[in-house]
Amino acid sequence: MVKEKDEIRLIILFFLYNKYEMARGNSKWNQALKKWNQGKDGFCIPKKGSKGHEEVKELQRSLERKRSAPENPSQTRRIKRKFNDE
Numbered sequence: 001m002v003k004e005k006d007e008i009r010l011i012i013l014f015f016l017y018n019k020y021e022m023a024r025g026n027s028k029w030n031q032a033l034k035k036w037n038q039g040k041d042g043f044c045i046p047k048k049g050s051k052g053h054e055e056v057k058e059l060q061r062s063l064e065r066k067r068s069a070p071e072n073p074s075q076t077r078r079i080k081r082k083f084n085d086e
Contacts, residue, residue, distance in 0.1 A: 029060055
């Protein structure tokens with residue numbers, strides 16, 4: 001019984017966290033959409049199935065692949081130095 005309650009709590013927390021991230025505009029789709037709209041006169045959302053939609057989906061996939069990489073390159077240098085010092 002306790003295990004089921006813990007699982008339900010985790011599911012609820014995961015759901016709330018995803019809603020929070022989407023509300024902040026930090027979902028991978030929103031990031032890809034912002035990147036796709038850079039340099040254009042206005043902001044638009046491409047229709048599902050269109051060429052633009054496929055381009056945004058590809059950008060989204062590339063962002064998901066880069067997820068584990070640090071945003072700041074200096075963080076990478078610090079990590080390398082840390083391992084080289086040992």
